[in-house]
Amino acid sequence: MSKEDKSSQDLEGAAAADPTTTSGAAAPSKKKKVMTRLAILEDRRLLEIVRTLQQNIFPVKYSDTFYENLFQQPHRMNHLAYFNDVLVGIVCVRLELASSAPGTPMTQTYSAGMTEPIRAYIMTLGTLKPYRRLGIASQLLDAAMNKLKTFVAENKLVLTEVALHVQVSNDEALSLYKKKQFIVGEVHVGYYKQLNPSDAHLLTKKI
Secondary structure (H helix, E strand, O other): OOOOOOOOOOOOOOOOOOHHHOOOOOOOOOOOOOOEEEEEOOOHHHHHHHHHHHHHHOOOOOOHHHHHHHOOOOOOOOEEEEEOOEEEEEEEEEEEEOOOOOOOOOOOOOOOOOOOOEEEEEEEEEEOHHHOOOOHHHHHHHHHHHHHHHHHHHHOOOEEEEEEEEEOOOHHHHHHHHHOOOEEEEEEOOOOOOOOOOOEEEEEEEO
């Protein structure tokens, strides 16, 4: 999670959310096959809907700048997840300079062929509470990483790693990232100023 927009990172450990706030749909049965649809987040008309979704997933309020920047990213890594046409999940990723600390926004505009190494930083990944443990977050992450690989190859960028922060108590999120070959690294004490526990693991995956 970025320094200016810290939240309880990720899917399973997020605050409880009422699905009727955004959809009114009944929670899915885990015994039935999950039918999800992913869509690239690029239509600015969805800004307020995305804001409401994030507020229902994560307990910390995101800034207006965070939401505006989501629609200014050319990499197309940000995705929404729909369950039977109900919006239930989101993944948001940005590119940063690899020379900066993970979670530090890039101050310069990246361009095709830039030689300075970059990292991809996962800002948020989550689903509404009734739709967790259904593999939706895993699908969102895979979709974002596939778009990342394409964007890096097409623009001849030097990508070193993918990184994110996860609250130390978020065991289910940690389990997901471990399955995706992320390495659980050092603990950043007091990273989440408004949460308890406030410490966060730094997770990385070398590319």
